[in-house]
Amino acid sequence: MAMTGQKSGRMSQLSATLADLQTSRLAGVLHVVGVRMVQLLGGLLVWDLLVRGFQVDPRIVPSPLDVLESLWNLTISGILFDAIRITMLQTVIGFVIGAGLGIVLAVTLSEVKILKLILQPYIVALQAVPKVAVAPLFLIWFGFGMESKIALVVSILFFPVLVNTMAGLDATTEEQLELMRAYRATRWQTLVRLKAYVALPFVFAAFEVSLVLALTASVVAELLGSGTLVGLGTLIKIFDARMNSAGIFAVLIVLSVLGVALHALVIAASHRFLAWSRPL
Amino acid sequence: MSAPSPASAQGQAAKASPIHVSAVTKVFKTRTGDEVLALADTTFKIASGEFVSIVGPSGCGKSTVMRIIAGLMEASKGAVLLGSKVVTTPSPEIGIAFQKAVLLPWLPVARNIALPAELEGRMAKAEIDARVDRLLEMVRLKGAGGRYPGELSGGMQQRVSIARALMTEPSVLLMDEPFGALDALTREHMHDELLAIWAANRPTVVFITHDIAEAVYLSDRVLVMASRPGRVIADVPIDLPRPRTPDIRGEARFAKLGAEIRALIPH
Secondary structure, three states, X not given: OHHHHHHHHHHHHHHHHHHHHHHHHHHHHHHHHHHHHHHXXXXXXXXXXXXXXXXXXXXXXXXXXXXXXXXXXXXXXXXXXXXXXXHHXXXXXXXXXXXXXXXXXXXXXXXXXXXXXHHHHHHXXXXXXXXXXXXXXXXXXXXXXXXXXXXXXHXXXXXXXXXXHHHHHOOOOHHHHHHHHHOOXXXXXXXXXXXXXXXXXXXXXHHHHHHHHHHHXXXXXXXXXXXXXXXXHHHHHHHHXXXXXXXXXHHHHHHHHHHHHHHHHHHHHHHHHOHHXXXX | OOOOOHHHHHHHHHHXXXXXXXXEEEEEEOOOOOEEEEEEEEEEEEOOOOXXXXXXXXXXXXXXXXXXXXXXXXXXXXXXXXXXXXXXXXXXXXXXXXXXXXXXXXXXXXXXXXXXXXXXXXXXXXXXXXXXXXXXXXXXXOOOOOOOHHHOOHHXXXXXXXXXXXXXXXXXXXXXXXXXXXXXXXXXXXXXXXXXXXXXXXXXXXXXXOOHHHHHHHOOEEEEEXXXXXXXXXXXXXXXXOOOOHHHHHOHHHHHHHHHHHHHOOO
């Protein structure tokens, strides 16, 4: 009984500390936001001063005001959102297909060792090919629509996910496998109750790298062979043809924000699903 | 602890299989191709419902014997009989507590304990929950069922793994130095809890330890093993009365048995 009393005392103390932590966390967030705003404005100011001071040709480096204006025009005309939609669609669909195929093949190869032995050399060879170099082929195979862009995203994502997932599935310890054997786990049970969880941190590590890479691939695919749809990469090409550097800079800023957002999404997901793997 | 009805206790006693380790030899190949004789022509019997400890210096093959009994490892020569069946793969009759806790860090404590039953898939959810609650209480982790292994101390993790070994009410219990990581007080508590479980269900127990006092306190018999090659060199009956209570640790007979076994262990 005495122990329970002590425990509940400690609990209320703990919740008080948590409340403190939440207020201080809010203050911390505001602090960080403030610092970031100062950094942003300071950066823009330095940029502006340099461009004006050295009288840089706006076709080489535009002033921040020109870029903001371009960004504004792109936004109100609706062109920007259409472009974001198309590029993100390519990125996300490519990510889902590429990651899905990578995971499925990784599980198949790690469960059927003979298949792994047969396919390993092909995988190594294909992995070594720079995927961007295959992009022209994707254009021939899949045409000028979204499909060829998605294909490039898939090809770039597929291997890191495959390789990492395979490493993750093999990362079980001898003791864990023995435990499953001792309790007569079936192969399927060992896969879904042990190996899948052991592999999860590896899979998320691959996602963390490859989701931002997928965005790059999506843009590169448009740069290499744009077509019927105007994504962010195509937009860059259009501005490039007109020597509109401010427009290109505006798109670059948008891409940077998208990349950061995608990365934050993976981090948030990994915090959600890998809470157990981090010591308290 | 809820006392089981005498009828169910008898039912369990009738089921518990004896173990017959018959001329078992185990040879390991090292990476350099050398052969190491881990176990040489080892034979012993453990009666149904008997509590037997195996003591010996490290490297004497006591863990190897346990793993062969468990069906986790094949004997190079000889065989193990569980009841009348030759052991080839892990049997559902057996519960195992390993030296290390080996908990799954993504499952809360309660689900770790329930794992053997969930894998077997025969127990109803409500039955599993009730049993997990009782086991948590027994290993003094009541209220910790929702916590994750990473939040527990080494001793607590080990207690979870012992509860897991008892989950399916095995008729044969194999324990490989299960209390080695526990502090002295918890360990003595676990001794009495283990003896209470044993008295209630009368499983056949093989208990591996290098703690002689622990072996004497728990067992009906203590097998002493020697190394290079691993083999059983003595079989010491422990004639202390049961049920055993902590005060027998102070008795002369207890000390004498301990000294006798110690003298048998080669250095």
